[in-house]
Amino acid sequence: MSDPNEPRRGEDLIADATAEIKAMAKEGAAHPSTKPVVVGAAIGAVAGGLLPVVTWPLGLIAGAGFMLYKRLRP
Template sequence: MTSQDPNEPKHQDHSLIPNATAELKGIAKEGMKHPSTKPVLTGAAVGALAGGLLPVVTWPIGLVAGAGFMLYKRIRP
């Protein structure tokens, strides 16, 4: 028998991929009217800028990483 620690992180549901898919479809359909479009584009721009400034990362990798991070933050605040 195991006891659960109340300080242990809670198990998250496994709906990240369906939520991200629905969010991306909404962005694609509504364009700039969708509430997630501007934060995701801002994250992509910041990531691309950081990728351009850092010697190890190229700007396309930074763009994808920045957009992916902001999309994740929109789905899981």
């Protein structure tokens, strides 16, 4: 049984990601998370273009999502 006082990680992750994305949108390139997320998106797009099953938009989203996750939960 889970402790009712313990925060749920899934909800915290979504709230943290929402706050981080809003901050990135507000501050633009000046935000410290923008560059790693953009680089991750570019690497994902290239990987998606090279792989036969995955398309570049899916790779772009996966790369950006992975880097955002790594910024939130190192």
